[in-house]
Amino acid sequence: MQIIEQFTDVTAVSVVFNFLDVLLVWYVLYKVLTLIKGTKAVQLLKGIFVIIIAKIATDIFELATLDWLLQQVINFGFVAIVIIFQPEIRRALEQIGRGKLFTRTTSQQGEEQTRLIEAMKKSVSYMAKRRIGALISLEKETGLNEYIETGIKMNADISSELLINIFIPNTPLHDGAVVIQKDKVSAAACYLPLSESAFISKELGTRHRAALGLSEVTDAIVVIVSEETGAVSIAVDGKIDRNLTIDEFELKLRKLWFGPEQDSNLASKLSWGGNKNG
Template identity: 85%
Template structure:
């Protein structure tokens, strides 16, 4: 009865704020799950869920020793979660700072996108024609901090000249992967995880296996230029599209990097045409 009285005492404004409160909590939970999707944190969350279920079971069946042990784990678990999830927490705060309140206008974003795509097209085309091997990873939602830390930090503006120079053979940074975050070349000479899939074609080398390996554990876009053939490939979601023409590469990169539904507008925006670049 007391609960019913509390509900009847609520004003329309209070009800609206309570609904908003619940919706905000669900939204935060949804964004948190989206943030850690595809990362190692998912497995850790499964472990936490198992501990919670085990805790409930020990109370039901009166398993006092196991209950005490789980109490200790849960008590110190919050500190452990902060330490273990440190990259995800940092990335969440970074994304909060990049929220819509801080975004640029649509026209500015379009110009920036065209500049980045142009730089990628020019550099990949140059390297493919000269059979200069390259491995370039573009970060999306899943953070690549642990792989960035294996390379040389750069934090440089993306340009075709810099990308080409990095992968010129026998230069200090050419061996390894370049990792990009938004409009920056964050690091070069990075080590990526090799795919252990048994279904990878035997003709694919270490670059392609590393590209697939990263795409299997993150949502990154990985671009490969073959040193042997000059072929251009893109790996995403554990799959690889091989032997792309420069136009196919450009359209696919635009779609993956900046969202779908933009392929039809790309040629008019950048004044590129399949027949011109054929």
């Protein structure tokens, strides 16, 4: 009986550890997919999936030549992946070294949130009144490092003065997009992917197409100030809200950047202020 009890205990422990093992594997896979979401690596995963399906099909239907060709692709694919995605692999290793592999973003609270929103509001209002074209992308969960690499790295604190000066015409950094990560202006003069949608209004130019293009492949918030009209717009999830007033811009940006709770708090403050003045 004692032997049977020991065997039962060992089996139960092994089941628990096996269950934890599976959970950890799924968690790591989920985090890796979160890290590469919206990057070139997603297309790589799609390609790998197609190759695996094709390899299974060649085995089933006994297509010897195609099976041999796919086997060569699989054999040398790992080396090709390392070469092609060397920048992404380097960044991942750097994050591991800093202990930041699984920590993508941290939400700023209280006064810091207010400071960031005020800086954005002040700079956008200034540029809209003077019809200074601007394109500002705010990183959320999807990494924007591949777009940062196309521009000039800055790693500067966010301020309205800095954002305004970047987009002043005929300056070295005004042509392109600014990328913001957390509370830093990470880079300026960055190139963003243009949307290829056939449903975009013909009156929208390259700046708006770039904003929509980035919002289609990432979860970034993209702020646009039109150089022709001074209109303020926000693009997110492949959709664009145009001709926003400054108050509407502030409410929407706060909601998208910091969550619905912050948006409702600000709305109640504005409502209270309006009643007081009325």
